[in-house]
Amino acid sequence: MxxxxxxxxxxxxxxxxxxxxxxxxxxxxxxxxxxxxxxxxxxxxxxxxxxxxxxxxxxxxxxxxxxxxxxxxxxxxxxxxxxxxxxxxxxxxxxxxxxxxxxxxxxxxxxxxxxxxxxxxxxxxxxxxxxxxxxxxxxxxxxxxxxxxxxxxxxxxxRPVSIVQRIGDLGCDVIEKVYPDLFDGHDSHTDSRRTINLPDRTIPHRGKSGVILAVNLKGLVKEAQRFGLVIELPHFVGSFLESGEPLFRLYGDIAKIEERRFPQNVAIGPERTIERDPTFAFRIIVDIAIKALSKAINDPTTAVLAVDQLNRLLRKVGERRLHGDQAFDKSGQLRLILQTPNWEDFVQLAVREIRFYGAENFQVARRLRAMLENLLKTLPEARHPTLRTELDLLADAVKTIHVLPADLALASIADPQGLGAGLSHRV
Incomplete structure (x- = not known):
């Protein structure tokens, strides 16, 4: 099989x-x-x-x-x-x-x-x-x-708190599975979101349209080494792939390859799953948060519960060494180029939409600020620039929305509870 x-x-x-x-x-x-x-x-x-x-x-x-x-x-x-x-x-x-x-x-x-x-x-x-x-x-x-x-x-x-807690638990398990190594000050992530040159051959997806669930990296590296190739997978795990769309781009001697062996290392299904897709846990929790912030529901407390779990997931990701966009065989030869999320992708996914929809709400703005400041205190220095960028954007959004000085002062306080335990209130 x-x-x-x-x-x-x-x-x-x-x-x-x-x-x-x-x-x-x-x-x-x-x-x-x-x-x-x-x-x-x-x-x-x-x-x-x-x-x-x-x-x-x-x-x-x-x-x-x-x-x-x-x-x-x-x-x-x-x-x-x-x-x-x-x-x-x-x-x-x-x-x-x-x-x-x-x-x-x-x-x-x-x-x-x-x-x-x-x-x-x-x-x-x-x-x-x-x-x-x-x-x-x-x-x-x-x-x-x-x-x-x-x-x-x-x-x-x-209950909402149980659902987001369960998604957070699953997300942490997946992060530990996909990124087993602790962060050592730098990631192996490189900018390979482009082809190295014109491919010698393109293998299209010949099955039904669907979502990429997982990729067998070891299997693809083994196949590339076997045929002396460099394989490029131009899609992220979790991306939708249409029938006939390029699945692989091959570089090297393609005369003796067995095309059917390559697609067998990519699992495709009707919808995203969480087993090998760490960003999907973030996506679900963010969806819960922004739905709670909609005018029809107006439940900022659920959004705050979601940010609690995002804080937990971001810390877990920040403590891990993220994969690079390149995979090598045992001899050090480049064999695989693929699309993987970097630290900026995770942070923007966790923060941007919630800030856009929730900056006008005191609870959400204060909880987001508390999350970013907490991560700045607990994660390595190499993770800080992206966090500071999001913190500055949050401050700008709050200033734009809250024109009254008292409201602006209240919304600018970091509060792990959203509204009720601001750091400025502590003695």
Whole structure:
């Protein structure tokens, strides 16, 4: 199986809800056979104390309850997800909600309990098997507890603070995965956002139009070394790629290349995913912030919560050594040119739109200033120029919007809470 197909399968499985219930079904097929065998050979008390009618009523009650739990869970959860995505961002559905292990595991418990109870119900004869009915009763009780826990968990999960916190956690994990090395004072980033010369050959994208999800850098370097080439990938991870658009530009001897091997190292899907795309975490949180700042919603506190997570993500990126636009083989020969975000890209993505839409709001202006000043204090000196540029732009925007001296003074205070804990108020 090619790398891009395998990556697509893994990415799909991470963001689907049906996989755990399907595993529960397969697990039931094995478990019911095992416990039936144990019950027939080793259980000393084989009879259910209340007889077959009592066991049947208990099992039917468990089946009814689990069916109700499943219908209620899926129905209410879908409605809640739609409401939350409408208020925050549609990108949170696949990125945060469908990846929640509590939801997936709970639904798996419901499915397993339902199937097990139906299986035991079908095995009832003149004498009810105590062991099997007892296990079904325990599973039914566990399903009831899981259902109550799921209601509480879902209520907490769908709050804005929980959503942005979850996206922030995912973003930090991706940043650590994509940028494993700590910042040593300089990045290996170079200005390769251009072709080195006219390519000897261009390989177009021959599949369906979609978004670049991930790139197998090691695989491309290996292929380039194998054929003695330099490969250029003129697109960022997360960029939309149309069918027929150039996917690779090749430089070198192209006489013996196998064209089909190159596209296998690029995973393409219908929408961006967060696994190998650190900027996507920033994009989702910024979307939540600017939607909260719209006149129709007018929720600056949610925007402040979003800036809290952006502060966290920017610090994480600032502490990491960012990738260069060039990749080399083991001998030091240039083999791959690709588009990667630099420090300025991350900072501008995190700050510019929120400043544009939120500078007129005291909470947002003060929280942005506190974030930038905090990063100036905690990140290495090499990261400071971009942060100072954004701080100056924020000051200019605040001066332009707030014409009253008192308002300007209030909006110019750095405040980690937005409005209520300004640094000037501290003793």
């Amino acid at each position: 090619s790398w891009n197909r395998w990556y697509g399968i893994k990415s799909y499985l991470r963001s689907t809800l049906w996989v755990v219930p399907f595993i529960a079904l397969l697990f039931y097929v094995m478990v019911i056979q095992v416990v039936d065998w144990i019950n027939a050979r080793f259980i000393v008390i084989p009879l259910w104390p209340w007889g077959t009618p009592g066991a049947q009523r208990i099992l039917e009650t468990i089946v009814t309850l689990t069916l109700t739990f499943i219908v209620f869970t899926f129905g209410s959860l879908l409605v809640a997800i739609q409401v939350a995505s409408g208020q925050l961002s549609p990108r949170i559905i696949a990125t945060a909600l469908l990846r929640d292990n509590v939801i997936r595991t709970t639904v798996g418990i419901f499915i397993f309990t339902l199937l097990f109870s139906v299986g035991v119900l079908g095995r009832l004869e003149a004498e009810a098997p105590f062991f099997l009915v007892g296990i079904a009763g325990i599973l039914g009780f566990a399903s009831l507890i899981a259902f109550l826990y799921l209601i509480d968990h879902a209520a907490r999960l769908l």
